Amino acid sequence: MKVRFLAASAAAALMLSALTACSTPTSESTDTSGPTGTGSAPSAADQPYAGTTLTYWATNQGSSLDDDKAILQPELDKFKQQTGITVNLEVIPWSDMTNNTLQAAISGQGPDVVNIGNTNATTLQATNAFMPFDSAALTAIGGKDKFVASAWKTAGPAGKDPTSVPLYSQVYGLFYNKAMFAAAGLQPPTTWEDLVADAKTLTDPAKGTWGIVAPAGTVNVSMHIEYIFAAQNGGSPFLDDGTPDFVTQANIDAVKRYIDLMATDKVLNPSAAQYSDGVQATNEFATGKVGMYMAQTGNVNALAQQGMKPDQYGVVPVPAPAGGKSVGSFIAGTNISVFSFTQHKEAALEFVKFMTSAAEQEILNKAFRMISPVQGVPASAFAEWPELMQVWPTILQNNAIPMALVSTVSAYQTNVGGGIVALFAQAASGSPVTEDTIKTMLDEAQQKMLAAG
Amino acid sequence: MSRRLAGRVNWNKVTPYLLILPAILFELLIHVTPMIVGVWMSFVNLTRFFITNWLAAPVAGFANYSIVLNFDKPLGRQLAQSFGVTLAFAVLTVGLSFILGTLAAIVLQRQFRARGPLRTLFLIPYALPAYAGIITWKFMLQRDNGLINQLLVNDLHLFDQAPFWLIGDNAFVSLVVVSIWHQWPFAFLMTMAGMQSIPDELYEAAAIDGASVWRQIRHITFGMMRPVNTVLVLLLFLWTFREFNTPFVLFGSAPAKSANLLVVTIYNSSFIQWNFGLGAAMSVLLMVFLILVSALWALWNRRVHN
Numbered sequence: 001m002k003v004r005f006l007a008a009s010a011a012a013a014l015m016l017s018a019l020t021a022c023s024t025p026t027s028e029s030t031d032t033s034g035p036t037g038t039g040s041a042p043s044a045a046d047q048p049y050a051g052t053t054l055t056y057w058a059t060n061q062g063s064s065l066d067d068d069k070a071i072l073q074p075e076l077d078k079f080k081q082q083t084g085i086t087v088n089l090e091v092i093p094w095s096d097m098t099n100n101t102l103q104a105a106i107s108g109q110g111p112d113v114v115n116i117g118n119t120n121a122t123t124l125q126a127t128n129a130f131m132p133f134d135s136a137a138l139t140a141i142g143g144k145d146k147f148v149a150s151a152w153k154t155a156g157p158a159g160k161d162p163t164s165v166p167l168y169s170q171v172y173g174l175f176y177n178k179a180m181f182a183a184a185g186l187q188p189p190t191t192w193e194d195l196v197a198d199a200k201t202l203t204d205p206a207k208g209t210w211g212i213v214a215p216a217g218t219v220n221v222s223m224h225i226e227y228i229f230a231a232q233n234g235g236s237p238f239l240d241d242g243t244p245d246f247v248t249q250a251n252i253d254a255v256k257r258y259i260d261l262m263a264t265d266k267v268l269n270p271s272a273a274q275y276s277d278g279v280q281a282t283n284e285f286a287t288g289k290v291g292m293y294m295a296q297t298g299n300v301n302a303l304a305q306q307g308m309k310p311d312q313y314g315v316v317p318v319p320a321p322a323g324g325k326s327v328g329s330f331i332a333g334t335n336i337s338v339f340s341f342t343q344h345k346e347a348a349l350e351f352v353k354f355m356t357s358a359a360e361q362e363i364l365n366k367a368f369r370m371i372s373p374v375q376g377v378p379a380s381a382f383a384e385w386p387e388l389m390q391v392w393p394t395i396l397q398n399n400a401i402p403m404a405l406v407s408t409v410s411a412y413q414t415n416v417g418g419g420i421v422a423l424f425a426q427a428a429s430g431s432p433v434t435e436d437t438i439k440t441m442l443d444e445a446q447q448k449m450l451a452a453g
Numbered sequence: 454m455s456r457r458l459a460g461r462v463n464w465n466k467v468t469p470y471l472l473i474l475p476a477i478l479f480e481l482l483i484h485v486t487p488m489i490v491g492v493w494m495s496f497v498n499l500t501r502f503f504i505t506n507w508l509a510a511p512v513a514g515f516a517n518y519s520i521v522l523n524f525d526k527p528l529g530r531q532l533a534q535s536f537g538v539t540l541a542f543a544v545l546t547v548g549l550s551f552i553l554g555t556l557a558a559i560v561l562q563r564q565f566r567a568r569g570p571l572r573t574l575f576l577i578p579y580a581l582p583a584y585a586g587i588i589t590w591k592f593m594l595q596r597d598n599g600l601i602n603q604l605l606v607n608d609l610h611l612f613d614q615a616p617f618w619l620i621g622d623n624a625f626v627s628l629v630v631v632s633i634w635h636q637w638p639f640a641f642l643m644t645m646a647g648m649q650s651i652p653d654e655l656y657e658a659a660a661i662d663g664a665s666v667w668r669q670i671r672h673i674t675f676g677m678m679r680p681v682n683t684v685l686v687l688l689l690f691l692w693t694f695r696e697f698n699t700p701f702v703l704f705g706s707a708p709a710k711s712a713n714l715l716v717v718t719i720y721n722s723s724f725i726q727w728n729f730g731l732g733a734a735m736s737v738l739l740m741v742f743l744i745l746v747s748a749l750w751a752l753w754n755r756r757v758h759n
Contacts, residue, residue: 098724099724102504105505106504106507123501123727127502127504217620217707219705219706219707271596271597273617273620274595274620276705276707340505407501411725411727414706414721414726415726417707418706418707421707422707425620426621428617428620428621429617429620429622444527445527447526447528448527448528448531451520452500452520452726452731
């Protein structure tokens, strides 16, 4: 009897939670409350969309969700003053971003404007959930020529109207601990062979010091590194038509080189195999007991949070093996999109124009320590550290390639990134990772992707 | 007119249906409709290209099923492996949770001083929000600075090298331990409630007849508890087989092969690869399996009772 009662109450509780979940408003985009701006009311001609309310999902760029809110809100207030458009801000952690965006795309209910990781730009474009930036829309936001050419390439494949435009750019660099390098009499490496040799010099497990750290349990970073290394080897995981082509020597060598840091070079702490997000690796580097770390621009902020100041480390491009291509990064970053179901297209475009304006770009990229994808905006985020101010834009312009612009990038991330994570786990537990193991992993990843379409 | 109609309506007969009507409506809305949609999804090619317009997704027939059931290919192999892991996980978790719960309930059936506090203590894991509990375990299971390795390696010196608990084969052990920790209080709660409905007179009579404590437990406790236990084990099995929180919070979306539970595999196919047709086909297969288990259970139960 009691069981039945409990089962019944459990069912009731489930229903209740399902109901409340249904009724939680995910958007206020249809809110048409009147303008609440203070000061003198500008004329209707100046502010044709005054009174509109937009919902904006921002990605977590700063050190915390609150940090992002504190940085963005004053800018949104400024936007309201200029245009009369209210923007309701929600900052979404990266881990929830894809699912939330997917939900909004499926249900047709969600924000008007959303930030996306640019590696997903082409995947999301395929969903038709986002407004294409056709020539009229591009004119409305100030034209595509205002963007840095390399960053613009991340918006989507050529020949199709992109569904997102670049907002913040970042690239990978090799962070190295200046004090450790100086103490060992080392110079920052310029080839992969140098990097491994330096790392070996710095590694001393008994003292808890390691040559390099990497989030070896993290799916997306593993995919990023594979992509960069394959490019250094002169290859790519995709054919020109976008078909996966994983089982090539360039890709096998790329995976092997990454895994070998732990498996054969023994310069990466096996514990890194369970670092399932970048934060743990960043924290490890910040302890000052690790020589090097391949990480994105945004880590300058994360390291500062952990008490490591930019004068304690240097950044150089991620080196390629001797004779390899000098590719040190893909062009990473955040793009901004407008959902196609928005009722306020013009106001949304106005907002995108504002966010990608030179003035706002300087403020935002400075606060988030990113590189602006908009022409003529100085890398003032790093003004206090001339070295960094010079190195980041250099990598972006000379050393970075766009991520493969195919709609299966997220599947590539899951299958190959996930495969690398599994191989690191294998290496960590002491079992050898051979070229054949890697080949099998890449082959299975490719078959899964082809089967899943 | 209305009086005559009212006179004709047999309220005694109608009332139960009226009372159950809202429940049926909600059941249809919350359970049956999504299930039907899920089955439909398994027969279409619902990939990222169609998620904004499901109805445009091309019909796939049994293609999704033939992909996930082709055990020569990686996807099918992964599903089969995942099924095996899930089965082992469910049997171990349910079995051990049930044994622990029953033992604790028997011990706490007699009156003694610390009974109240102990009961409360035992129920805490069930009362904690799942996420908070599991994330704490995740910290404890870290290799370098986790509490578990601190105890096993640094204090007890059971291992020379600190083992990993979140990756590799050990991940399965962690998964089972954490799930039991979270699940067994429910078994305890149910068996405790069941045992309280057994009249004391039965035990007294048995004691007078000279039955030992062990025989009392075996014949009275287990005998009277049978209906509760069968429902409990079925419920636990169904829940455990669909477990998502524990593996997902412990390992994220890329669990070790040893701990790759079915629902996480389904989640990965659907939400990360964005192929909802494949995910739905796997879900339908899971549902069919669980219906089979429930049906077998019902048959067995009827046979035992007849």
